[in-house]
Amino acid sequence: MANQLPRVGIYGLTGCAGDQLTIINCEDEILALFGAADIRSFVMAKSDNTEDEMDVAFVEGSVSTEEDLSMLKDIRKRSKILIAIGGCASCGGPQSGRALEKNWKDRIKQVYGNTKFEIPDAKEHQPLSAHVKVDGVIPGCPIDKGEFLRAVSRIVNGDMPIAYKYPVCVECKYNENECLLLKGIPCIGPLTAAGCDSVCVNHNIPCVGCRGPVIEANVASEYKLLLEKKFSKEDIVNRAMMFGGVKMAELLENLKGAKK
Ligand code: SF4
Ligand code: SF4
Numbered sequence: 001m002a003n004q005l006p007r008v009g010i011y012g013l014t015g016c017a018g019d020q021l022t023i024i025n026c027e028d029e030i031l032a033l034f035g036a037a038d039i040r041s042f043v044m045a046k047s048d049n050t051e052d053e054m055d056v057a058f059v060e061g062s063v064s065t066e067e068d069l070s071m072l073k074d075i076r077k078r079s080k081i082l083i084a085i086g087g088c089a090s091c092g093g094p095q096s097g098r099a100l101e102k103n104w105k106d107r108i109k110q111v112y113g114n115t116k117f118e119i120p121d122a123k124e125h126q127p128l129s130a131h132v133k134v135d136g137v138i139p140g141c142p143i144d145k146g147e148f149l150r151a152v153s154r155i156v157n158g159d160m161p162i163a164y165k166y167p168v169c170v171e172c173k174y175n176e177n178e179c180l181l182l183k184g185i186p187c188i189g190p191l192t193a194a195g196c197d198s199v200c201v202n203h204n205i206p207c208v209g210c211r212g213p214v215i216e217a218n219v220a221s222e223y224k225l226l227l228e229k230k231f232s233k234e235d236i237v238n239r240a241m242m243f244g245g246v247k248m249a250e251l252l253e254n255l256k257g258a259k260k
């Protein structure tokens with residue numbers, strides 16, 4: 001990428017487009033961004049899009065239809081680096097909040113009855129990594145603008161976005177917060193990937209896990225602790241699944257008694 005601007009594509013699969021909007025909302029930096037990278041495809045921001053070889057593809061949303069899947073495979077095939085942006089792309093996010101129940105077809109029927117869909121190939125929501133190799137992740141629901149810009153800067157200079165391998169609790173300690181769990185407030189910071197500087201807890205608001213599960217999240221310990229604090233199984237599971245997606249469902253599945 002040294003002599004020419006990196007060719008970049010920004011894409012959205014099924015999702016709310018909040019991550020792409022966050023990028024567009026980089027009002028003070030967007031010109032610098034377009035100056036530092038050759039943005040070849042970004043349908044929310046420009047109309048002259050070119051779908052060819054990319055150095056970097058940023059992909060938002062989950063794989064929720066066959067069309068999503070073929071689009072993702074095509075992007076992967078022609079991109080050197082693929083970065084999942086946002087909760088849905090990185091872990092399934094809120095879209096797969098009921099993944100633990102494994103009854104997607106029944107749930108669809110409960111909500112929509114026998115409605116004939118215009119998108120007949122809808123399927124259970126999955127993160128990108130369930131289908132293709134993902135080189136890096138920018139988590140969050142939505143992503144943080146500063147984190148995105150830092151990630152772009154790192155990638156342009158031949159590096160990868162920072163992968164936070166420790167939980168929000170670590171940042172919470174750096175910020176000298178009193179632990180909310182000790183006050184009986186259900187916080188799922190121990191299960192959640194850091195990188196937000198524990199912003200919610202700094203304002204006395206419990207973490208709800210919007211950055212998705214941290215690697216090696218100790219779900220068993222958090223589950224036991226919240227049960228001891230008299231929270232119901234259902235409440236604990238619902239909190240963990242609010243943003244935890246398919247990855248949190250896998251962790252909970254291995255936990256005896258956590259299923260409702
Ligand atoms: S308040 Fe939440 S994030 Fe902070 S140390 Fe306690 S459990 Fe962890
Ligand atoms: S503290 Fe938790 S809910 Fe708040 S921004 Fe950080 S990860 Fe998200």
